[in-house]
Amino acid sequence: MVIREKTDAMTVAHRFVEAINGDDSVLGVWVRDTMCGVEIVTVTEPLDGDAERWLFRIQGELIREFPDANVQLAVYNPSFFTGDPFELVPTDAQPVSLTT
């Protein structure tokens, strides 16, 4: 019987941080395991809809790199949410250092 190891959520998160490459429009990154897979959570500077699309491009790269992880991406962009976007970060999400 072959047992496949589950992809570690923090490994996915570190690849995400590498991919954003210090872009200062991303203010924070968190990660958590959900029933459905690995969720990367970001809080950004206020961006318009087109300016946040590059983050969804990176999500696609991670889906291809970690096909068993079902990588999800939450983008809490203050342009589209009321109140403090940091309050939207799930309490069970682990912070990820933005320095690689």
Place this chain on the structure above:
Amino acid sequence: MTVDQRTQAFLHTADENRAVAQRLLSHSDLQPAARRWAIAAAFYAAVHLVNAYIWGRLRIEPANHGERQSFVETESVLRTIGIDYRQLQRRGFDARYVPRFVPSEALAITLVTRDLEQIRTVVMMAFADIDGISNDD
């Protein structure tokens, strides 16, 4: 790629959801709730368009969003609309489950009239040589 009754059903449902999204967007006093539902309907239109493509090509119906997303990344035609699909998926999720999501009019219009249309164009182009399906509207 082949078009059978099931493919047609997916395309029909996609068109219904697309029409709802467009109707909500055209509401003269567009409110945040109308924008949220327009985005949610647009996402479900995209889901059925992607299902139509996958069924037409592989005779597989994805069991859930994760499986469908994997096809979007592995099928070369669908990969071209991957960013459109994923942004629409996320904002569709926010529209349904995050009460503090208040999309701007510009975002709602872009997701419904540009990104969903791009997804539709790519899927319909894949069916373009098959009788009975037209990309014209």
